Amino acid sequence: MSSELLDALTILEKEKGISREVIIDAIEAALVSAYKRNFNQAQNVRVDLNLGNGSMKVYARKEVVEEVFDSRLEISLEDSHQVNPAYEIGDIVEIEVTPKDFGRIAAQTAKQVVTQRVREAERGIIYSDFIDREDDIMTGIVQRQDSRFIYVSLGKIEALLPQSEQMPNETYQPHDRIKVYITKVEKTTKGPQIFVSRTHPGLLKRLFEVEVPEIFDGTVEIKSVSREAGDRSKISVHADNLEVDPVGACVGPKGTRVQAVVNELKGEKIDIVKWSEDPVVFVANALSPSKVLDVQVNEEAKATTVIVPDYQLSLAIGKRGQNARLAAKLTGWKIDIKSEKDAREMGIYPREEQSLFEDEKIEETSDDFNLDFSSEENE
The missing domain is CATH 3.30.1480.10 (NusA, N-terminal domain)
Structure with missing residues (x-):
């Protein structure tokens, strides 16, 4: 030799x-x-x-x-x-x-x-x-694209961003720097193959971990995420320490933390709501920014009937049912929304054994900064 x-x-x-x-x-x-x-x-x-x-x-x-x-x-x-x-x-x-x-x-x-x-x-x-980076985010540089993928350089290797994982409100140009979520790492005969996403709910969660120190260190926990990429998302947050405001921590001073996430996602609207183990409170919070009069729970069917003021019905349901749909995904409960007028006609509101929800819990949800942040004016 x-x-x-x-x-x-x-x-x-x-x-x-x-x-x-x-x-x-x-x-x-x-x-x-x-x-x-x-x-x-x-x-x-x-x-x-x-x-x-x-x-x-x-x-x-x-x-x-x-x-x-x-x-x-x-x-x-x-x-x-x-x-x-x-x-x-x-x-x-x-x-x-x-x-x-x-x-x-x-x-x-x-x-x-x-x-x-x-x-x-x-x-x-x-x-x-990279196998240890699954379910994590990385910053990549757009290299090129074809009819199936956008190829994103992650340094040592090019990752594949499929069309189905691209945000509908984004266009990608060569040399653009973007944050991507690693969904899968495969070992093939031609070497490792890495698939990434811009639409995965995990991307939203990881972005908040980067921007919010309280989430990174575990003081605040993201309990659930529901997302319709490029349009609107909801996250629920919780803190074991009662002195910590989990929603306020995610919003940041003058909204700077959540705004950084919104900017990265090109204006995607984000509702931050407070998690609760009580489905009555959690479902009411999840329907933010709509006000809620009552939540009736069917434990067996894991379903809820939500009563809202007549003038809030369209807001609670959202455009094309989006607000209600995202709230259902966030909470894991089926949500049937009724206006106050319809509920009274059906005899389901007010209930004889009316809870303190209207007096106490509604006050809690309205003061928790369940905000909708967007780069544009809220609808």
């Missing part, structure tokens, strides 16, 4: 992060393959590389047997004693069989195999790096 190859091992180890042992194993495997192919040998062989002087030797490995049936794989006990008298039946004898011109042939044949093994090792390192 030449000194140049030894130097190359050092460079690959430093620049590519590939251990010298991985490269040595690749070279040895390549040399074994080269020997068998070029010298029409079928015996078991081992290649020994001496990193000290750069030499290489090929050894045939033969088993010591009483009767030899295949001289390529076996050796008699008598012949083995000519090598070393200590050999016994079943031992493996190694005999040097290095051809004179093996170095030249091996170098030519091994080059392609070594390159492939190095490439595989690099792919393995990339896969190991």
Whole structure:
């Protein structure tokens, strides 16, 4: 082995992060393959590389047997004693069989195999790096696009942003910097393949973790997220410490924290509501910015009937049912919205055993800054 190859091992180890042992194993495997192919040998062989002087030797490995049936794989006990008298039946004898011109042939044949093994090792390192980044966000640079994907550079590799994961209100140009959510990392024959998203609810959650220190350190927890990417989203937040306002923490001073998320999502409107284990309170909060008069719960069907003032009905339902739909996804409860007039006609409002919801809980929801932030004026 030449000194140049030894130097190359050092460079690959430093620049590519590939251990010298991985490269040595690749070279040895390549040399074994080269020997068998070029010298029409079928015996078991081992290649020994001496990193000290750069030499290489090929050894045939033969088993010591009483009767030899295949001289390529076996050796008699008598012949083995000519090598070393200590050999016994079943031992493996190694005999040097290095051809004179093996170095030249091996170098030519091994080059392609070594390159492939190095490439595989690099792919393995990339896969190991990114498999731990699943369900996380990264900043990438748009490279190009075709009819199926936008290709986003994440440094060592290009990630795939499918059409179905692209926000409808966004256009992507080469060299644009965008934050993406890593949905899946696959190991394929061509190397790691990484799929990313701009529409996944996890992207919204991770963006808030970046902007809100209280979420990052666990003081405030995002309990659930519902999202219609590019248009409107809702998140529910909670803090075990009663002195911490989880909604206010997410909003930030003068709305700076939530506005940073809105800007990253190109104006997507975001409702931040306070989570509660009481479905009456949680559903009422989730229907923000609409006011709620009463929430009637059917535990078995996991369904609720929500009574709202007549003038708030369209606001509670939202454009094309969006507000109610997002609230249902956020809470996990079915939501049937009734106007106060219809509820009175149906005899379901007010209830005889009317709870304190109207006096106490409605006050709680109205003071919790259930805000709708957008780069445009609220609808």
